[in-house]
Amino acid sequence: MKALDGIKILDFTHVQSGPTCTQLLAWFGADVIKVERPGVGDATRKQLVDVPGADSLYFTMLNHNKRSIELNSKNETGKEVLTRMIEECDVLVENFAPGALDRMGFGWERIQEINPRIIMASIKGFGPGEYEDCKVYENIAQCAGGSASTTGFRDGPPLVTGAQIGDSGTGLHLCLGIVTALFQREKSGRGQKVTSAMQDSVLNLARVKLRDQQRLASGPLDEYSQYGEGIPFGDATPRAGNDSGGGQPGRILKCKGWEQDPNAYTYFIMQAAVWDKVCDVIGEPDWKTAEGYAKPPERLDKLNQIFDRIEQWTMTKSKFEVMDICNPVNIPVGPILSMKEISEDQGLFATGTLVNVPHPERGEYISVGCPVKLSDSSVEVERSPLLGEHTREVLEEVLGYSGDELDRVIASGAVGEVS
Numbered sequence: 001m002k003a004l005d006g007i008k009i010l011d012f013t014h015v016q017s018g019p020t021c022t023q024l025l026a027w028f029g030a031d032v033i034k035v036e037r038p039g040v041g042d043a044t045r046k047q048l049v050d051v052p053g054a055d056s057l058y059f060t061m062l063n064h065n066k067r068s069i070e071l072n073s074k075n076e077t078g079k080e081v082l083t084r085m086i087e088e089c090d091v092l093v094e095n096f097a098p099g100a101l102d103r104m105g106f107g108w109e110r111i112q113e114i115n116p117r118i119i120m121a122s123i124k125g126f127g128p129g130e131y132e133d134c135k136v137y138e139n140i141a142q143c144a145g146g147s148a149s150t151t152g153f154r155d156g157p158p159l160v161t162g163a164q165i166g167d168s169g170t171g172l173h174l175c176l177g178i179v180t181a182l183f184q185r186e187k188s189g190r191g192q193k194v195t196s197a198m199q200d201s202v203l204n205l206a207r208v209k210l211r212d213q214q215r216l217a218s219g220p221l222d223e224y225s226q227y228g229e230g231i232p233f234g235d236a237t238p239r240a241g242n243d244s245g246g247g248q249p250g251r252i253l254k255c256k257g258w259e260q261d262p263n264a265y266t267y268f269i270m271q272a273a274v275w276d277k278v279c280d281v282i283g284e285p286d287w288k289t290a291e292g293y294a295k296p297p298e299r300l301d302k303l304n305q306i307f308d309r310i311e312q313w314t315m316t317k318s319k320f321e322v323m324d325i326c327n328p329v330n331i332p333v334g335p336i337l338s339m340k341e342i343s344e345d346q347g348l349f350a351t352g353t354l355v356n357v358p359h360p361e362r363g364e365y366i367s368v369g370c371p372v373k374l375s376d377s378s379v380e381v382e383r384s385p386l387l388g389e390h391t392r393e394v395l396e397e398v399l400g401y402s403g404d405e406l407d408r409v410i411a412s413g414a415v416g417e418v419s
């Protein structure tokens with residue numbers, strides 16, 4: 001048994017944000033039926049193509065464990081089929097541009113009329129207000145949500161981050177909203193509308209930077225490097241380079257081989273509780289008791305000097321040797337792992353966080369499996385569906401079409417080429 005067994009999802013999502021949400025629901029056991037434009041499908045199927053003719057990794061890695069039905073929701077017969085799907089499903093998830101569903105004739109009012117128990121979950125770039133009609137992609141959300149202005153080095157431009165906090169981050173938020181609404185429906189019997197704006201999700205993940213914005217009113221942020229460097233703070237949370245986000249100073253430091261290897265670095269946290277151990281490891285035992293070094297607040301104005309000294313030591317070790325030496329004495333460190341190293345990490349394959357997935361068109365590829373583990377709801381990662389692979393199956397098994405009625409729907413052209 002899977003946690004969401006019996007839950008049917010009308011998956012009207014595309015690109016990245018929505019598909020990450022419905023992929024999680026599929027992994028938790030829901031029957032996710034992806035509705036795609038006949039002959040075209042989710043645009044990502046044909047974006048960043050690496051194997052000519054096959055669905056791209058962009059698509060396959062975001063759409064595991066789903067079924068695909070081709071359906072033109074703007075055609076009369078297509079609207080009839082969509083109406084039946086809304087009747088049958090527990091949740092409709094969509095991330096079209098603002099207003100697209102209304103233009104199709106399926107706004108929230110209409111959807112509720114068709115099925116009062118349905119949960120309708122939407123991702124938009126912005127919440128209600130000045131920008132609500134804007135189309136939004138990942139990096140726009142990172143910029144509008146406060147992440148870019150607080151990422152990068154103080155003397156450089158704002159930076160976006162590689163982690164897709166705008167798309168996949170919002171998908172996660174929406175997924176939580178959906179299962180919460182399903183839980184409430186158990187008691188109320190009613191569906192509801194769940195919305196997650198990408199700006200809001202990024203801001204939620206960047207909330208410590210809003211914390212710092214307010215702390216500025218009480219004086220400089222003394223855990224930021226610029227404090228020790230004597231550089232005055234402005235009126236907004238500055239970019240903090242690789243400084244640790246918390247009260248324990250941390251930096252990215254070079255390790256042995258950094259001249260050739262762009263990822264020969266370690267993250268090193270100078271946690272106050274293990275200061276003595278840090279001093280021993282780097283060969284500065286006197287700093288344990290020396291004035292200006294012994295107490296955490298005294299060290300804040302010389303973080304650059306102290307980290308330079310620690311780096312002299314880390315540069316004599318590989319990033320894995322730093323792990324091996326520091327972890328046994330409880331100094332928190334972490335190697336900067338490349339995607340190559342991660343993709344070869346057998347430990348991640350053993351936990352199912354990485355999986356090898358066979359695919360009929362492209363052969364085997366590596367994907368990220370379900371990042372949330374439930375002890376009583378296992379996940380078997382299955383390949384993404386080919387476009388329209390399950391059109392007939394869904395029409396017959398889920399929507400109950402048969403005989404002349406099925407022939408009529410297929411002949412209408414609303415569901416693409418059905419084999």
Ligand code: CAO
Nearest residue numbers: 015016017036037072073095096097100125135136137138
């Ligand atoms: N049958 C018929 N028409 C369909 C259809 C189907 N099965 N599926 C989609 N369409 C139509 C839509 O109704 C829409 O038509 P209208 O423009 O006439 O309303 C049209 O296809 C295009 O949809 P779209 O506007 O959502 O797609 P886009 O490529 O122009 O924009 C995006 C993409 C992502 C910018 C936009 O969807 C958006 O802002 N979504 C919300 C925020 C979001 O999720 N962004 C993250 C995307 S991942 O980086």
